[in-house]
Amino acid sequence: MSGLAFVSSLIDRDANNRGKLDYVTALRRDSTTCVVQIAGDQVRMEDKALYTANDAPDTEAVYLGLTPDCKAWFARSIAPEIGLTAIRSLMIEGPLPEDQVSLLAQARSVLHWHGSHGFCAKCGQPSQMMDAGYRRHCPTCQTDHFPRTDPVVIMAVRDGQRVLLGRQAAWPQGMFSALAGFMEPGETIEQAVAREVLEEAGIRVGPISYVTSQPWPFPASLMIGMIAEAASTKIVIDPAELETARWFERHDLEQMLKGTHPEGLFASRPQAVAHAVVTAALK
Amino acid sequence: MSGLAFVSSLIDRDANNRGKLDYVTALRRDSTTCVVQIAGDQVRMEDKALYTANDAPDTEAVYLGLTPDCKAWFARSIAPEIGLTAIRSLMIEGPLPEDQVSLLAQARSVLHWHGSHGFCAKCGQPSQMMDAGYRRHCPTCQTDHFPRTDPVVIMAVRDGQRVLLGRQAAWPQGMFSALAGFMEPGETIEQAVAREVLEEAGIRVGPISYVTSQPWPFPASLMIGMIAEAASTKIVIDPAELETARWFERHDLEQMLKGTHPEGLFASRPQAVAHAVVTAALK
Numbered sequence: 001m002s003g004l005a006f007v008s009s010l011i012d013r014d015a016n017n018r019g020k021l022d023y024v025t026a027l028r029r030d031s032t033t034c035v036v037q038i039a040g041d042q043v044r045m046e047d048k049a050l051y052t053a054n055d056a057p058d059t060e061a062v063y064l065g066l067t068p069d070c071k072a073w074f075a076r077s078i079a080p081e082i083g084l085t086a087i088r089s090l091m092i093e094g095p096l097p098e099d100q101v102s103l104l105a106q107a108r109s110v111l112h113w114h115g116s117h118g119f120c121a122k123c124g125q126p127s128q129m130m131d132a133g134y135r136r137h138c139p140t141c142q143t144d145h146f147p148r149t150d151p152v153v154i155m156a157v158r159d160g161q162r163v164l165l166g167r168q169a170a171w172p173q174g175m176f177s178a179l180a181g182f183m184e185p186g187e188t189i190e191q192a193v194a195r196e197v198l199e200e201a202g203i204r205v206g207p208i209s210y211v212t213s214q215p216w217p218f219p220a221s222l223m224i225g226m227i228a229e230a231a232s233t234k235i236v237i238d239p240a241e242l243e244t245a246r247w248f249e250r251h252d253l254e255q256m257l258k259g260t261h262p263e264g265l266f267a268s269r270p271q272a273v274a275h276a277v278v279t280a281a282l283k
Numbered sequence: 284m285s286g287l288a289f290v291s292s293l294i295d296r297d298a299n300n301r302g303k304l305d306y307v308t309a310l311r312r313d314s315t316t317c318v319v320q321i322a323g324d325q326v327r328m329e330d331k332a333l334y335t336a337n338d339a340p341d342t343e344a345v346y347l348g349l350t351p352d353c354k355a356w357f358a359r360s361i362a363p364e365i366g367l368t369a370i371r372s373l374m375i376e377g378p379l380p381e382d383q384v385s386l387l388a389q390a391r392s393v394l395h396w397h398g399s400h401g402f403c404a405k406c407g408q409p410s411q412m413m414d415a416g417y418r419r420h421c422p423t424c425q426t427d428h429f430p431r432t433d434p435v436v437i438m439a440v441r442d443g444q445r446v447l448l449g450r451q452a453a454w455p456q457g458m459f460s461a462l463a464g465f466m467e468p469g470e471t472i473e474q475a476v477a478r479e480v481l482e483e484a485g486i487r488v489g490p491i492s493y494v495t496s497q498p499w500p501f502p503a504s505l506m507i508g509m510i511a512e513a514a515s516t517k518i519v520i521d522p523a524e525l526e527t528a529r530w531f532e533r534h535d536l537e538q539m540l541k542g543t544h545p546e547g548l549f550a551s552r553p554q555a556v557a558h559a560v561v562t563a564a565l566k
Binding site for chain 2: 121134191
């Protein structure tokens with residue numbers, strides 16, 4: 001896979017039919033239905049393809065939708081076992097077509113939500129899966145809960161021909177990436193960009209523009225890729241967030257994006273939206 | 284207020300200090316600290332200003348941050364009472380400066396989350412507020428929970444000089460607005476736009492571009508305003524979502540945005556991002 005991961009799903013989510021129990025039950029029982037099997041952020045493979053046999057129809061399996069061949073897809077949680085394949089590795093290299101890797105983003109995010117939301121956050125009693133996986137209902141207090149999608153801003157901060165990148169201590173040696181952070185309630189995308197850049201690197205920003213977006217299913221983020229023009233240049237890092245942050249010149253960035261930098265520095269892989277925002281900032 | 288609501292907060296969220304108990308406790312006890320008092324989507328006012336007296340220091344009050352005069356702001360939940368003011372009405376008209384109305388978006392979203400998330404969704408036991416309101420921790424299973432921000436796409440679908448608007452049966456007579464819907468796990472912003480327009484109106488779309496964003500604290504949405512170019516024109520509405528949808532010509536839209544349409548049709552108010560995306564689509 002050479003481009004942005006998780007953005008190529010061909011699924012029709014068939015949302016208007018999720019709430020129809022007979023319809024969904026018929027799909028669950030259909031032997032041509034595909035059921036992907038996921039444990040955490042790993043998936044079961046078989047001969048370099050997704051294992052999709054519908055051999056254990058399961059009322060807790062989540063309905064993903066229909067692919068263009070009108071095949072129904074579900075996803076179910078399984079216990080961890082030997083031989084599963086990390087979704088992250090399928091994102092970077094491997095035998096699956098991009099649309100199937102993208103389908104795994106949907107599957108993993110929704111299953112993670114069910115696995116961590118078995119109880120009603122309002123009253124503490126057990127909740128039940130509804131709408132083929134897109135709602136949980138509390139029979140005790142009647143509250144409905146919906147899957148989370150957590151927006152994250154990720155931004156290339158630009159000062160003329162230079163771009164600000166940071167690195168966290170835990171990352172592989174030589175790796176730098178765009179700054180990023182979770183959005184908070186009550187702010188705009190643009191305010192979140194300005195806040196995160198100021199918090200993490202002490203830089204003030206001016207005009208902000210949108211580049212692209214990407215679901216990031218670890219566990220359920222929406223990456224919102226932005227460019228921000230710097231209004232100051234002196235870096236003051238927050239050591240709780242970053243090990244370091246630096247302004248990189250165009251010639252360094254071009255080599256870091258390609259992985260050919262003479263000092264072994266590199267930026268995020270093409271599968272990550274960080275790569276897309278830095279590339280866009282150099283245009 | 285004449286422009287987009289909730290986007291003008293001047294607060295420094297002071298996020299790096301939220302976790303410092305002594306620091307936050309000192310602010311809670313400071314008599315100059317402002318505490319806004321909220322019940323649901325209503326707020327306590329006093330003489331055409333926010334009631335902000337710090338007369339009941341409360342460990343469950345959420346820290347909002349610092350305003351440019353270095354005053355600390357908190358928000359606390361109160362029981363409903365007579366004489367409170369709807370945040371929606373303050374958004375449209377009223378005595379408060381825009382930055383204070385914007386602050387209420389943050390306050391209302393975070394307080395609503397605490398009010399509906401007193402229990403751990405993973406194990407069902409009571410959770411505790413941490414980090415001055417930006418985290419809840421479960422002492423039983425050690426899970427951390429963070430406030431929700433639910434991304435919503437809202438889009439002007441454009442066919443040359445025409446724009447597609449819809450209306451829900453519950454809306455005031457004559458009102459039309461941009462189509463909108465919650466994003467789902469595992470999709471891009473652009474996929475969500477295409478899905479919602481197809482689901483609600485049967486229209487396929489081509490190129491999609493970003494306009495602007497807005498927090499919408501009823502209870503905790505992030506509105507992502509987009510323009511989508513139509514790739515088909517025949518409308519087939521989903522009657523569960525919409526009462527009707529229509530293509531409007533430029534001269535109608537201009538009058539609907541200004542509220543001067545001869546048939547009494549009108550589009551969303553300037554305070555809503557729907558107004559901004561339709562205006563942008565006419566440029």
